[in-house]
Amino acid sequence: MPDLAPPTRKLLRAGVVLLGLQLSLPQLLDLGPGILVAAVVTVGVTFFGTLWLGRWLRLPRGLTLLVASGFSICGASAIAAVSTERDEEHVATSVALVTLFGTLTMVVLPLLGASPEWIGLSVHEVAQVAAAAPASGMATAMAVKLSRVVLLAPIVAGVSRQRGPVVPLFLVGFLAMVAVRSTGVLPAGFLDGTTTVTTVLFAAAMFGLGTAVRPRALLATGPRALLLGLLATVLVCSVGYLSLRVV
Numbered sequence: 001m002p003d004l005a006p007p008t009r010k011l012l013r014a015g016v017v018l019l020g021l022q023l024s025l026p027q028l029l030d031l032g033p034g035i036l037v038a039a040v041v042t043v044g045v046t047f048f049g050t051l052w053l054g055r056w057l058r059l060p061r062g063l064t065l066l067v068a069s070g071f072s073i074c075g076a077s078a079i080a081a082v083s084t085e086r087d088e089e090h091v092a093t094s095v096a097l098v099t100l101f102g103t104l105t106m107v108v109l110p111l112l113g114a115s116p117e118w119i120g121l122s123v124h125e126v127a128q129v130a131a132a133a134p135a136s137g138m139a140t141a142m143a144v145k146l147s148r149v150v151l152l153a154p155i156v157a158g159v160s161r162q163r164g165p166v167v168p169l170f171l172v173g174f175l176a177m178v179a180v181r182s183t184g185v186l187p188a189g190f191l192d193g194t195t196t197v198t199t200v201l202f203a204a205a206m207f208g209l210g211t212a213v214r215p216r217a218l219l220a221t222g223p224r225a226l227l228l229g230l231l232a233t234v235l236v237c238s239v240g241y242l243s244l245r246v247v
Contacts, residue, residue, distance in 0.1 A: 012083075016170055018198040021178075057228055075124040100229065116144070121144055
């Protein structure tokens with residue numbers, strides 16, 4: 001089978017760039033300072049808490065970093081943004097975990113009567129937030145979720161600084177797309193089209209990641225990786241809930 005890692009990485013990062021078109025600064029500011037603080041706290045505590053949990057479970061640092069990014073920010077797109085060629089063996093496992101536990105939160109939180117704000121702060125993927133939120137609160141849940149997505153930029157910048165001085169070009173592209181969306185000049189039809197393209201890019205990349213799964217490596221870290229995913233999910237949901245009560 002041909003090596004799909006290089007094109008998969010390009011698809012994922014192209015999707016990250018286009019993801020910026022789903023964000024606008026006025027939309028985020030409309031949430032108010034309390035929600036924005038809750039988003040920062042939730043992302044920060046989940047990210048660093050998951051890193052600690054990964055060390056405690058003696059999992060590879062690369063895998064732990066990807067799981068921390070995906071669970072705290074925005075799922076597979078965050079994993080793609082943080083990953084490098086050195087992390088290829090862990091990317092598929094991380095995406096599988098964030099998909100599994102994101103789906104779990106997508107089902108469980110509505111059963112618990114979660115508010116749109118709590119759903120936006122806790123569910124992993126943007127699409128999963130849309131599926132979990134009630135119709136009357138979907139706009140709020142999505143706006144809160146996107147307040148987490150915008151924190152992708154400082155997380156990637158921080159990780160990149162540790163690995164090397166160069167800021168990834170796709171991160172520059174992501175921020176540029178946020179700036180363009182914030183101007184309000186793009187028509188709704190165009191934005192709907194880019195959302196569809198983004199979904200297709202991520203779907204194609206998921207296929208490529210699936211071909212990269214190595215059963216032997218997955219079995220070696222399987223139980224501990226699953227436990228990390230479970231603990232990180234409990235962490236993000238708990239911190240999201242508590243931060244809404246405090247702010």
